[in-house]
Amino acid sequence: MKVAKFGGSSVADANQFRKVGNIIKEDDSRKLIVVSAPGKRHEHDVKMTDLLIRLGNAYVKDEKYKSYLITIMDRFSKIISELKLSDQLTKEIEDKLHSIMTSDLAYDDMLNCFKAVGEDSSAKILSAYLQSLGIDAKYVNPKDAGIIVKNDPCGAQLLPESFEAIYELRQEKGILVIPGFFGYTTDGILATFSRGGSDITGSIIAAGVKAELYENFTDVDSVYSVNPSIINNPKEIKVLTYREMRELSYAGFSVFHDEALIPAFNAHIPVCIKNTNNPSAPGTMIVANKKPNSKCVVGIASDSGFSSFYISKFLMNRELGFGRKLFQILEEEEVSFEHAPSGIDDMSIIIRDSQLTEEKEAIIVERFNKELQADIVTVHRDLALIMIVGEGMKETIGMAQTATRALGEAKVNIEMINQGSSEVSMMFGIKSNDLHRAIKSLYNAFFE
Numbered sequence: 001m002k003v004a005k006f007g008g009s010s011v012a013d014a015n016q017f018r019k020v021g022n023i024i025k026e027d028d029s030r031k032l033i034v035v036s037a038p039g040k041r042h043e044h045d046v047k048m049t050d051l052l053i054r055l056g057n058a059y060v061k062d063e064k065y066k067s068y069l070i071t072i073m074d075r076f077s078k079i080i081s082e083l084k085l086s087d088q089l090t091k092e093i094e095d096k097l098h099s100i101m102t103s104d105l106a107y108d109d110m111l112n113c114f115k116a117v118g119e120d121s122s123a124k125i126l127s128a129y130l131q132s133l134g135i136d137a138k139y140v141n142p143k144d145a146g147i148i149v150k151n152d153p154c155g156a157q158l159l160p161e162s163f164e165a166i167y168e169l170r171q172e173k174g175i176l177v178i179p180g181f182f183g184y185t186t187d188g189i190l191a192t193f194s195r196g197g198s199d200i201t202g203s204i205i206a207a208g209v210k211a212e213l214y215e216n217f218t219d220v221d222s223v224y225s226v227n228p229s230i231i232n233n234p235k236e237i238k239v240l241t242y243r244e245m246r247e248l249s250y251a252g253f254s255v256f257h258d259e260a261l262i263p264a265f266n267a268h269i270p271v272c273i274k275n276t277n278n279p280s281a282p283g284t285m286i287v288a289n290k291k292p293n294s295k296c297v298v299g300i301a302s303d304s305g306f307s308s309f310y311i312s313k314f315l316m317n318r319e320l321g322f323g324r325k326l327f328q329i330l331e332e333e334e335v336s337f338e339h340a341p342s343g344i345d346d347m348s349i350i351i352r353d354s355q356l357t358e359e360k361e362a363i364i365v366e367r368f369n370k371e372l373q374a375d376i377v378t379v380h381r382d383l384a385l386i387m388i389v390g391e392g393m394k395e396t397i398g399m400a401q402t403a404t405r406a407l408g409e410a411k412v413n414i415e416m417i418n419q420g421s422s423e424v425s426m427m428f429g430i431k432s433n434d435l436h437r438a439i440k441s442l443y444n445a446f447f448e
């Protein structure tokens with residue numbers, strides 16, 4: 001039994017739905033299907049989820065929202081009519097949006113309900129389309145599938161008891177089409193995962209039903225060794241370990257959500273990234289172990305939008321409780337950190353920009369100065385992180401040298417290096433402006 005998840009690009013329009021139908025027809029073992037909301041049809045298009053967020057925000061703030069509603073409904077009704085499905089489906093989606101508007105839900109819960117309409121409608125459309133092809137298929141709501149979550153502003157978290165209920169889906173006849181991206185709390189409140197979270201639903205379902213394979217269909221033939229928008233035609237990756245993929249996804253390989261690896265990894269389910277537009281391509285396999293390879297670097301990921309606090313204090317290393325007090329300040333200010341490389345007398349705390357408003361920054365700097373009695377506290381904005389990833393990197397001599405030489409040749413100043421804790425990656429902090437130059441030079445050094 002396989003679980004197949006189709007991302008936004010795979011359900012962007014009626015033609016993409018037809019390709020999905022063919023892929024499902026082609027293999028009887030594809031029993032559980034997870035879908036995203038319609039994604040971008042071209043570079044400048046807007047994802048359905050973003051349209052729904054705009055609609056939700058405008059509605060709850062009492063601003064003009066009708067134009068968003070029209071755009072959303074036009075898009076769904078075009079897909080539905082081109083697939084020659086009943087108008088009743090369009091009405092059902094519109095009614096759903098109106099029922100959210102007239103509900104007495106709290107602001108955040110209402111916004112989650114709006115966001116979920118994208119995947120919910122995709123699943124309804126796909127199941128109706130499969131039925132129209134004579135396939136025994138049905139829509140299954142995540143609540144009925146057993147996806148029970150804890151709500152969290154940064155994205156819902158699955159409760160482990162869900163797996164038992166999900167396992168029961170094995171008994172169901174025919175193909176089950178489940179919307180990705182959301183679950184329900186024990187109180188029955190709808191909660192969404194973080195952005196890109198339909199990958200998480202797919203992985204949860206695959207782990208729950210103990211699938212033989214979790215296929216993740218997207219719009220590229222494989223995971224590439226670097227983001228294809230930075231390097232033209234980069235090398236394809238055939239096999240990756242869970243650990244490698246998690247590090248790469250975390251650091252910017254948006255093709256697969258980093259949190260989506262955990263359920264599959266814990267349940268030992270292999271994952272295959274495949275292309276809806278070219279399903280015969282073998283794709284990239286993500287597995288627990290792979291044969292050692294002399295070229296141990298598999299990928300170079302990067303992401304911008306980071307800032308760092310630099311804190312220096314003479315004899316920091318001897319001051320009992322310094323780290324605790326520092327992290328307590330961050331916790332009290334509700335700021336989570338990404339990395340914290342440290343030296344004898346200094347420490348850098350890397351934070352995502354989304355966590356750090358200018359107001360927050362000023363408060364934290366003041367508290368670090370006052371409560372930690374720091375000698376120096378500075379803030380560095382516009383940072384980008386680069387993660388060089390590969391099993392066996394730690395045991396291979398010369399990795400750091402190759403990377404630093406490549407960055408040096410590209411005249412990129414290294415703001416921070418972190419190789420300590422992860423066995424499979426090495427991280428560099430640089431200025432965002434230098435990012436493309438740095439990646440090109442690193443790619444040449446490790447792959448050309």
Ligand SMILES: Nc1ncnc2c1ncn2[C@@H]1O[C@H](COP(=O)(O)OP(=O)(O)O)[C@@H](O)[C@H]1O
Pocket residue numbers: 006007008009010036039196217218219220222223224225226227228229252253254255256
């Ligand atoms: N290293 C990488 N390998 C492949 N694709 C990548 C990589 N890094 C970023 N991407 C981007 O990820 C996109 C696919 O992910 P996403 O847009 O989330 O797809 P979906 O619509 O299927 O959810 C690709 O089109 C590509 O631009």
Ligand SMILES: N[C@@H](CC(=O)OP(=O)(O)O)C(=O)O
Pocket residue numbers: 006007008009036037039047049050118180181194195196197198199
């Ligand atoms: N539609 C949601 C969830 C998702 O996974 O989408 P996609 O498969 O297009 O990345 C989002 O845009 O965040």
